[in-house]
Amino acid sequence: MAMSQLAEKPMPAPTPEPRVRVENLRIAFPRPDAPPLEVLSGISLDVADGEFVAVVGPSGSGKSTILRAICGLLKPAGGEVRVDGRPVSDPPPEVGFMFQKDALLPWLTVTQNIRVGAELSGMSKAEQETRIPALIRLLRLDGFEDAYPKQLSGGMRQRASLGRLLAYNPSLMLMDEPFGALDYQTKIVMGRELLRIWEAERRAIIFVTHDIEEAVALADRVVVFSARPARIVADYRVDLPRPRDLRAMRGDPAFVHLTESIWSDLALPA
Amino acid sequence: MTDTAAASSPALSSGTAGSAAWRTSAAQAALILVLLGLWEIAGRTLFNPFWSSRPSLIAERIWRLALSGELWTHCSITLQEAGAGLLLGAVVGVPLGIALARAPRVAKVVEPVVMGLYGLPRVALAPLFILWFGIGLMSKIMMAFTMVVFIFMLNVMEGIRTIDPDHLDLMRSMRAGRFYLARKVLLPAVTPWILASFRIGVGLSLIGAVVGELIGANRGLGWYVEKSGGQLDTTGVFTGLVVLMILAMLANQLIGFVERRAIRWR
Numbered sequence: 135m136a137m138s139q140l141a142e143k144p145m146p147a148p149t150p151e152p153r154v155r156v157e158n159l160r161i162a163f164p165r166p167d168a169p170p171l172e173v174l175s176g177i178s179l180d181v182a183d184g185e186f187v188a189v190v191g192p193s194g195s196g197k198s199t200i201l202r203a204i205c206g207l208l209k210p211a212g213g214e215v216r217v218d219g220r221p222v223s224d225p226p227p228e229v230g231f232m233f234q235k236d237a238l239l240p241w242l243t244v245t246q247n248i249r250v251g252a253e254l255s256g257m258s259k260a261e262q263e264t265r266i267p268a269l270i271r272l273l274r275l276d277g278f279e280d281a282y283p284k285q286l287s288g289g290m291r292q293r294a295s296l297g298r299l300l301a302y303n304p305s306l307m308l309m310d311e312p313f314g315a316l317d318y319q320t321k322i323v324m325g326r327e328l329l330r331i332w333e334a335e336r337r338a339i340i341f342v343t344h345d346i347e348e349a350v351a352l353a354d355r356v357v358v359f360s361a362r363p364a365r366i367v368a369d370y371r372v373d374l375p376r377p378r379d380l381r382a383m384r385g386d387p388a389f390v391h392l393t394e395s396i397w398s399d400l401a402l403p404a
Numbered sequence: 405m406t407d408t409a410a411a412s413s414p415a416l417s418s419g420t421a422g423s424a425a426w427r428t429s430a431a432q433a434a435l436i437l438v439l440l441g442l443w444e445i446a447g448r449t450l451f452n453p454f455w456s457s458r459p460s461l462i463a464e465r466i467w468r469l470a471l472s473g474e475l476w477t478h479c480s481i482t483l484q485e486a487g488a489g490l491l492l493g494a495v496v497g498v499p500l501g502i503a504l505a506r507a508p509r510v511a512k513v514v515e516p517v518v519m520g521l522y523g524l525p526r527v528a529l530a531p532l533f534i535l536w537f538g539i540g541l542m543s544k545i546m547m548a549f550t551m552v553v554f555i556f557m558l559n560v561m562e563g564i565r566t567i568d569p570d571h572l573d574l575m576r577s578m579r580a581g582r583f584y585l586a587r588k589v590l591l592p593a594v595t596p597w598i599l600a601s602f603r604i605g606v607g608l609s610l611i612g613a614v615v616g617e618l619i620g621a622n623r624g625l626g627w628y629v630e631k632s633g634g635q636l637d638t639t640g641v642f643t644g645l646v647v648l649m650i651l652a653m654l655a656n657q658l659i660g661f662v663e664r665r666a667i668r669w670r
Binding site: 207235241254 | 578593
C-alpha cells in the first residue's frame, strides 16, 4: 500500500529506498512479574523524502515508541528499521528528535540551548554566530536570548526546543507530540510556524500527536494506530492544497470528511 | 501574548523579594540579640555564672584572645583541619558517587558496606586515628574527612539518579560524546547536590576536627574547649563553642553566596 502511494507522488530524485523503512517492527518491554508488554506488533511504514507524516492513535498505543525505535533509542524485539537504507542501531546522524516535554537544559540560556544543537551538528563557530541569531528571529524569541527556561512560557520553551532541533539541522525530524502540552491557541501558532519552516525546506517529518485535527491540518499523510499492541489500521493521503491556512481549512469539506473517518477508525463516538 | 507577561513577572517580583529578605535578616538579628540578652540577665540574676557564664564575659574573653593572637592561632588550626578534610571529602566522594551511579551493579554490591560505614558513629574512630596518624593535623583531617566523604558520595549518586532521562535521550539522539555529555548534563545537574553537600559538610567537618582535638591535640578550638573544661573555666568552654558557631555560620554564608552565583538558573 505504501509503495503505491509513493508511485503516485512525482519524486524529484527517485531513490531505491525511502528515507525511512520500518518493516514488521515488534517492540516489547520486559516486566518484572509478567510476560513482556507488547507495544508494537508488526508495524510496517515507509516515509519518503520531504514527506510530512503524522501518526495518530489512542494514548499508550506506542506512537512514541515507534519514534524512539527509528531514532535508535530503543532496540526492537523483531523486525527492522532502516534510515536511508542503513539498518538503525545507534541514532543515525541525519535524524533529530523533539520531545513532548521541551527537554531544554535548565542551566543553559535560550541561546546556549540552541547552541547545543549547532555544536552537535558540527557547525563551525563562525556559522553559529550567524545561524543562531537567525533561528532566534525565525522563532520570534528575540529579547529572550539570555533567559533561562524557567523564565519562559510553555510556548516559548517549545519554540526554543524547536530552535535547537533546527540548529542540529536534521534532514529527518521525529517529533513526539511536540505541541501536546500547549494551549489551543499556542498550538495553532506553533503548527503554523512549523509548516512555514517545513514548506521552505521540505525535510521529512514524522509527527506523533493525539490531536486528529492537528494531524490532518499539518501532514501529507496520516497513519492511524490501533490500541496496544499497535497495528496500523489506516493510512490516509491528505490532498489539501499547500500552503495551508490552518484556520480557513477547518471549514473545508475535505478536511471535515477526513477527520470524521479518522474518528471512526479509532472507533470513538462522533 | 501571554509569553511576555510570563517572562516579565520575575523582574517585577525581585523588588519585593529584596525587601522581604531584608526583613528576614533583621528578624534573625533581633532573635539572636534577645537570646543573648536573656542569657545575660539569667547569668546576673538566676544562675551563678560559674555554671553557665555570661555573654559579656565571653565577649571579653574573645577580645582578650584576639589581642594576644591566640584566637587566630586556634581558629586557623581548626579551620585548616576542617577545611582540608572537607575538600578531601569532596575530591574523593564526588568521583566515587559518579562512578557508583554509572555502575549500578557495582553500587548494589558495595551498598551494605557503604551504609554500614555511614551508620557507624565515626566520632568513636577518633582514638584510633590519633593512634594511626598522631596528634598533629593529619588525624583531625582524617576525622573531618570520614565525617563528610559519604555525604558527597551519596548526594552525588542521588543527583545523577534524578537527571531527567529525556536529557540523556536528547544527547544520545544528537550523538553527543561522553565528554560533551559530562560537561553539558552531568556536571551542571550534580552541581547543586555538591554545593548542598558542602553546606551540610561544613558543620560535620568542624565536628570531626573538634572531636579529634578533644581526644588528642595541643592546639585548636577543640583543644581550647577541652583545656578550659579541665580547669572548670566555663567562660573558656563557651568562648570556644561560640567561636566555632560563628565560624560555621560564616562558612555557611560563603557557601550560600557561591550557590547563588553558581545556580542562577534555578
